[in-house]
Amino acid sequence: MKIAVLVYGSPTASSAAATAYRYARAAIGLGHQITRVFFYGEGVHGASALAAPPQDEVNWGQRWQQLAQEHEIEMIVCIAAALRRGVLNQQEAQRHGKSAANLAAGFELSGLGQLADAALNSDRLITFGG
Amino acid sequence: MILHTVNRAPGSHAALQQCIQALSGPAALLLIEDGVYGATPAFTRLFHRLDGTVHCYVLAADLQARGIDALVDGRFQVIDDAAFVQLSLDCDKMVAWY
Amino acid sequence: MSTPDKQLLVVVGAGPHNATRARDALDLVLTSAAFEIGVGILFRDDAVYQLLPQQQADAIDAKSLAANLQALPLYDVEQLYAPRSALEARGLDPDNLLLPVQLLDDNATAALLHSYGQILSF
Numbered sequence: 001m002k003i004a005v006l007v008y009g010s011p012t013a014s015s016a017a018a019t020a021y022r023y024a025r026a027a028i029g030l031g032h033q034i035t036r037v038f039f040y041g042e043g044v045h046g047a048s049a050l051a052a053p054p055q056d057e058v059n060w061g062q063r064w065q066q067l068a069q070e071h072e073i074e075m076i077v078c079i080a081a082a083l084r085r086g087v088l089n090q091q092e093a094q095r096h097g098k099s100a101a102n103l104a105a106g107f108e109l110s111g112l113g114q115l116a117d118a119a120l121n122s123d124r125l126i127t128f129g130g
Numbered sequence: 131m132i133l134h135t136v137n138r139a140p141g142s143h144a145a146l147q148q149c150i151q152a153l154s155g156p157a158a159l160l161l162i163e164d165g166v167y168g169a170t171p172a173f174t175r176l177f178h179r180l181d182g183t184v185h186c187y188v189l190a191a192d193l194q195a196r197g198i199d200a201l202v203d204g205r206f207q208v209i210d211d212a213a214f215v216q217l218s219l220d221c222d223k224m225v226a227w228y
Numbered sequence: 229m230s231t232p233d234k235q236l237l238v239v240v241g242a243g244p245h246n247a248t249r250a251r252d253a254l255d256l257v258l259t260s261a262a263f264e265i266g267v268g269i270l271f272r273d274d275a276v277y278q279l280l281p282q283q284q285a286d287a288i289d290a291k292s293l294a295a296n297l298q299a300l301p302l303y304d305v306e307q308l309y310a311p312r313s314a315l316e317a318r319g320l321d322p323d324n325l326l327l328p329v330q331l332l333d334d335n336a337t338a339a340l341l342h343s344y345g346q347i348l349s350f
Binding site for chain 2: 015
Binding site for chain 3: 132143148151152153154192224225226227228
């Protein structure tokens with residue numbers, strides 16, 4: 001089965017990123033395909049390369065990066081939600097005259113059309129809210 | 131069949147009540163994250179209006195993390211992450227209540 | 229327009245000024261409509277406050293959500309629903325709302341969820 005996942009919760013103020021990760025890992029373990037993970041609302045903070053949690057705590061952004069790399073998962077970050085919250089790639093940083101970019105490798109900024117598409121073209125869309 | 135997930139504690143948030151109000155069978159109801167507190171006996175009254183076509187589940191890891199796995203009401207089936215995935219595929223769509 | 233099993237129901241539970249939830253939901257609705265995906269909205273819980281007619285968002289320097297909601301018919305988004313119980317619980321008059329929404333009792337709300345192909349909640 002092709003499964004898409006929506007992460008709509010902050011990585012620090014909710015468990016959305018963590019529960020979604022556990023779900024995705026279990027799905028892959030059962031032989032299913034996670035086609036796309038869409039980060040929206042406060043969920044976009046999970047795509048910041050600048051998060052530096054203490055070493056004895058999990059960095060969920062890094063976990064997602066590893067999982068995505070190993071299993072060819074598209075990780076899409078809603079561009080409007082990301083810009084509003086200061087999660088920018090190089091191109092957007094330049095466009096908006098910002099001095100730095102912080103979108104972690106493996107994540108891609110794109111539009112909400114990618115979520116609408118995932119809703120209709122995946123076998124399932126699983127939402128994790130915050 | 132719809133899979134409903136609830137991730138808020140019923141003692142401080144109305145998500146579980148609202149979910150139950152809008153729920154009709156056949157359906158699956160899965161408590162996750164802080165929602166798992168809803169599986170303890172103090173909240174069983176909330177589930178009385180559900181008939182036998184609504185199956186209730188609770189996520190094992192979230193129970194264990196909160197130290198309440200021994201307190202789960204008999205109405206609930208405790209499931210692991212893999213069973214969560216299987217449940218989400220057995221149902222044809224989901225509604226997340228949060 | 230897409231067949232019902234390919235239609236999307238966006239469920240929103242937040243009032244107009246609760247973080248960005250109401251706007252995030254609306255943005256997804258408008259995007260879906262632009263992609264010619266059939267889309268409906270269920271205003272549940274505090275989201276019925278989005279439907280109050282006399283909102284003045286500029287009083288708190290916020291962008292008006294109501295103005296965007298009123299544009300929904302222009303995008304052919306006309307499947308708008310609210311549970312009657314959500315309005316009653318908040319003492320709101322169903323005859324005095326920003327948009328023509330279909331009022332549903334609890335059974336009809338449950339049936340609505342069953343009738344759409346996909347559901348996304350905010």
